[in-house]
Amino acid sequence: MGARILNGNAIRDQIYAELKGEISSLAAVGIRPGLAAVRVGDDPASKLYVNSKIAACEKLGLASFHVTPPASTTTDELLSIVSDLNNRDDVDGILVQMPLPKQIDSKKILDAIAPAKDVDGFHPVNVGRLVAGRPALVACTPAGVMEILRRSDIPIEGANAVVIGRSDIVGKPMALLLLHANATVTICHSKSKDLPGIARRADIIVAAIGKAAMVTPEFVRPGATVIDVGQIVVKDAAQAQRIFAKFPAKLESFRAKGSVLAGDVHPEVAEVAGAYTPVPGGVGPLTIAMLMSNTVKAARMRRGSSVPSAAAVRPRCCASASRAGSLPENPWSRPCCATAIFPCSTPMPSPMNCSNQASLPTMRSCANSAARFSSRAEPWTARSSARSFSPMRRSARG
Ligand code: NAP
Numbered sequence: 422m423g424a425r426i427l428n429g430n431a432i433r434d435q436i437y438a439e440l441k442g443e444i445s446s447l448a449a450v451g452i453r454p455g456l457a458a459v460r461v462g463d464d465p466a467s468k469l470y471v472n473s474k475i476a477a478c479e480k481l482g483l484a485s486f487h488v489t490p491p492a493s494t495t496t497d498e499l500l501s502i503v504s505d506l507n508n509r510d511d512v513d514g515i516l517v518q519m520p521l522p523k524q525i526d527s528k529k530i531l532d533a534i535a536p537a538k539d540v541d542g543f544h545p546v547n548v549g550r551l552v553a554g555r556p557a558l559v560a561c562t563p564a565g566v567m568e569i570l571r572r573s574d575i576p577i578e579g580a581n582a583v584v585i586g587r588s589d590i591v592g593k594p595m596a597l598l599l600l601h602a603n604a605t606v607t608i609c610h611s612k613s614k615d616l617p618g619i620a621r622r623a624d625i626i627v628a629a630i631g632k633a634a635m636v637t638p639e640f641v642r643p644g645a646t647v648i649d650v651g652q653i654v655v656k657d658a659a660q661a662q663r664i665f666a667k668f669p670a671k672l673e674s675f676r677a678k679g680s681v682l683a684g685d686v687h688p689e690v691a692e693v694a695g696a697y698t699p700v701p702g703g704v705g706p707l708t709i710a711m712l713m714s715n716t717v718k719a720a721r722m723r724r725g726s727s728v729p730s731a732a733a734v735r736p737r738c739c740a741s742a743s744r745a746g747s748l749p750e751n752p753w754s755r756p757c758c759a760t761a762i763f764p765c766s767t768p769m770p771s772p773m774n775c776s777n778q779a780s781l782p783t784m785r786s787c788a789n790s791a792a793r794f795s796s797r798a799e800p801w802t803a804r805s806s807a808r809s810f811s812p813m814r815r816s817a818r819g
Contacts, residue, residue, distance in 0.1 A: 425696040427573050427648075429565075433706035436568065436714060437481060443717055444482050454720035455484035456514040456540065456712070457506045461499065461525065462492030467518045474516070477709050483716055486512060496526045500533050507535040513723060514540030514716035537723050540715040543590065551597050556722075558715050563595035565707025566627060566648050567602065569698060575625065575646050578603040583620050585609045585636065585685070586629035591650055595627050616640070628685035634664040636686040644695035650704050651685030664688065 447454065456478050460471045471487065478485035488502060499521075506515045515538045521527045531539075536546035542560035550557035570577055582604040586592035596608045604625065609616055620626050620640035628636045629650035641647060655661050661681050665671040668688055675681040684700030691697055698704050 424691045424694040425573075426691075427569050427575075427646075427696055427698045427703060429569060429698060429703040429706040432569055432572050433710040435572065436707075436710045440481055440710075440713055440717055447717070447720065448482070452720060452724065453482070453484050453511075454513045454717050455486060455511050456516065456716045457486040457488060457509075457512045459488045459490070459499070459502060459506075459515070459517045461490050461494050461518070461521055464520075467520075471518050474709055474712060477713055478716075481713055483713065484511065492522050493524075494522070495524060496529055499525055499530055503530060503533045507533075507538060512538065513720040514538055514712075516541050516712070538719055540712055540719055541590075542594065542715065548589070548594070551594060554601055558719060558722075559598065559711075560590050560594040561711035561715065562591050562629075562650060562704060562708045563598050564711040564714075565704060566595060566650065567598050568707055568711070569648065569704065570625070570646070573696065575696060577625070580604045580624040581607070581622055582625040582627065583607045583609060583623035584627045584629065585616065585620065586627075586631075586650070588629065591629040595629065595650075599625070599627075630685040632685060633660065633683040634685070634687040636690060638687065638690050638693045641690050641693045643693050645693075647686055647690055647694045647697040648704065649684035649686040649698050649700050651683070652700060652705060653683050653685070654680050655683045656680045 444454065456474070458471045458474055460467050475485045475487055486506075488506075490498065490502060499517075503515065503517070506512050515534050517530055517534070519527065521530065531543050532545065534544055536544045536558075539547050539558050540561075542548070542551070542558045542564070544558075547557045547559070551559055569575075577599065582596075582599045584592050584596045584599065584606060587596075587608050587610045592608060592610075596606045600606045607619060607623070609619055613619065617637075617640045620636070621642050623642065623645055625646045625648065626636065626641065627648045627650060630636075631651060631653065633651070633653040633655055636647070636649075655664065655675070656679065658675070661672065661675045661683075664683055664687065665675070665681065671681055671688075682701055684698075684703075686697065686700075
């Protein structure tokens with residue numbers, strides 16, 4: 422019997438349907454969660470990524486603000502933009518698209534984002550909260566992988582999970598999420614010895630390496646679940662031929678376009694695995710879905726008890742958390758809690774609570790910095806726009 426394909430597009434659509442209900446319930450009390458995307462310069466890949474994030478906001482009815490400073494922007498100028506967004510009441514989530522131009526200190530920028538608005542989950546406060554098993558904004562790609570596993574009924578508790586890759590944005594948070602869900606986790610990296618041997622002990626393999634088709638069938642115990650995070654554009658004809666020898670449609674696509682997308686997992690792994698995520702159409706769609714989910718979650722968390730409970734629209738499997746009426750002790754150990762909006766009767770402790778924003782360094786000049794850098798002004802719809810800030814470009818259109 423062939424391996425089960427874990428369809429990321431279908432899972433993304435489920436999550437969007439749930440989020441739409443959540444967003445309508447917030448709209449009923451006058452709240453429209455808003456995501457600000459900052460893209461520095463004109464890198465085509467960054468443009469594509471940010472545009473698809475903004476398109477997702479528009480599809481779901483979230484407010485979106487697109488800030489596009491030039492490639493020559495300095496660290497101080499970008500800090501000023503971030504500070505501006507930190508202080509805006511209509512912005513619930515901030516993402517700064519990576520990579521940034523060389524002259525910008527990326528760590529400084531990521532650390533300057535208010536943890537309560539850090540929808541990418543990269544801020545050390547959110548990382549620390551994840552380590553401690555406390556509610557946090559969690560990095561989108563690993564949170565998306567948890568959704569795939571849970572919604573596909575792949576058993577996690579007690580499973581041997583091998584995560585290949587230890588980056589801050591995928592491998593490490595992935596390992597923590599699996600650990601919190603009671604898997605026995607092994608983390609591998611470029612210095613690990615006998616990788617295939619370690620991987621073959623796994624019930625679940627998560628490959629986040631960035632090396633096309635590195636995980637071959639010899640890494641996989643028959644019946645194991647294989648999650649492929651990798652997204653590599655293969656441009657070399659010989660490499661494409663090696664990877665996709667048994668996949669004529671892919672080779673045809675390579676010949677037509679001069680490139681083909683591959684994952685970290687060799688496609689022939691499908692002959693051995695019990696279940697696997699395809700590339701494309703596996704993990705990729707979940708990353709943006711979780712960004713949307715984090716934006717809605719951030720909107721609720723920031724407002725604390727001033728918004729009604731999300732129980733009415735929370736997915737059925739999270740009902741237990743809602744019944745308890747308080748934050749689950751260990752939210753990641755519950756089914757589908759990567760998307761769960763924690764009950765809002767419990768405000769987030771400092772520094773997640775944005776009432777602490779006054780203590781953030783303020784830069785008066787930043788009120789208009791975003792507008793200064795935007796290439797086109799459109800009216801925006803969020804409540805406080807007229808009050809304090811100039812309009813910003815808020816759409817991916819064009
Ligand atoms: P990264 O920062 O480059 O990290 C790669 C990790 O893989 C490192 O920990 C590295 O080990 C390890 N590694 C490299 N070569 C290895 C080898 N031969 N054997 C074992 N481990 C090896 O990459 P990343 O940001 O985590 O991304 C990984 C992949 O996921 C990339 O293809 C990226 O495009 C993709 N990605 C996809 C999404 C999505 O939405 N689907 C999101 C993010 C990333 P060391 O630490 O020892 O160097």
